[in-house]
Amino acid sequence: MQHVRPPQNRPWTVPETGACPVGQTLRLLGGKHGPSVLHCLLGGEMHFLELTRALDGISRKVLKAQLREFEDNGLVLRVAKQDARRRVGYSLTDKGRALGEIVGQLYDWSQEWA
Numbered sequence: 001m002q003h004v005r006p007p008q009n010r011p012w013t014v015p016e017t018g019a020c021p022v023g024q025t026l027r028l029l030g031g032k033h034g035p036s037v038l039h040c041l042l043g044g045e046m047h048f049l050e051l052t053r054a055l056d057g058i059s060r061k062v063l064k065a066q067l068r069e070f071e072d073n074g075l076v077l078r079v080a081k082q083d084a085r086r087r088v089g090y091s092l093t094d095k096g097r098a099l100g101e102i103v104g105q106l107y108d109w110s111q112e113w114a
Contacts (some may be wrong), residue, residue, distance in 0.1 A: 028073050028099065030066050033058045037066050038092070038100040041076065045091040075099060 013020050029035055033055065040046060040054050048067075052060055067090055070076035075096035081087045092100060 025099070028075065029103070030069050031062070033062060033066055034070075035103050035106075037063070037070065038075070038096065038103055041090060041092045042097065042100045042104075045079075045089045047081075047087045047089055049087075051090065070096065 012022055029038070036055055036058075037051065040051055046054070048060075048063070051067075052058070052063060055063065058066075067076055067078070071078050074093055077091050077093050079089045079091070081089055
């Protein structure tokens with residue numbers, strides 16, 4: 001398969017600040033578990049305990065911090081349930097779903113090129 005490089009007609013930095021939006025977006029993903037958390041939530045709302053079971057190798061402390069960071073950045077919505085167990089549901093916002101789709105494209109790329 002032949003790949004065509006797109007023309008470099010746009011800067012990868014914001015002229016006013018010099019900031020790199022691509023780098024900022026990658027930082028939104030957080031640590032090594034960030035993409036996995038996004039992937040789990042692409043399937044729909046999950047409770048904290050469901051996430052801990054679905055994500056092998058992540059401590060509750062790290063998961064809690066990752067979810068809080070995603071919530072602070074507008075990627076995840078946290079909803080306290082009014083049930084006897086006082087559970088909390090986590091789901092992706094539109095912004096989070098859009099980023100999750102991009103991470104899925106990165107996965108596809110890695111399968112082809114890694």
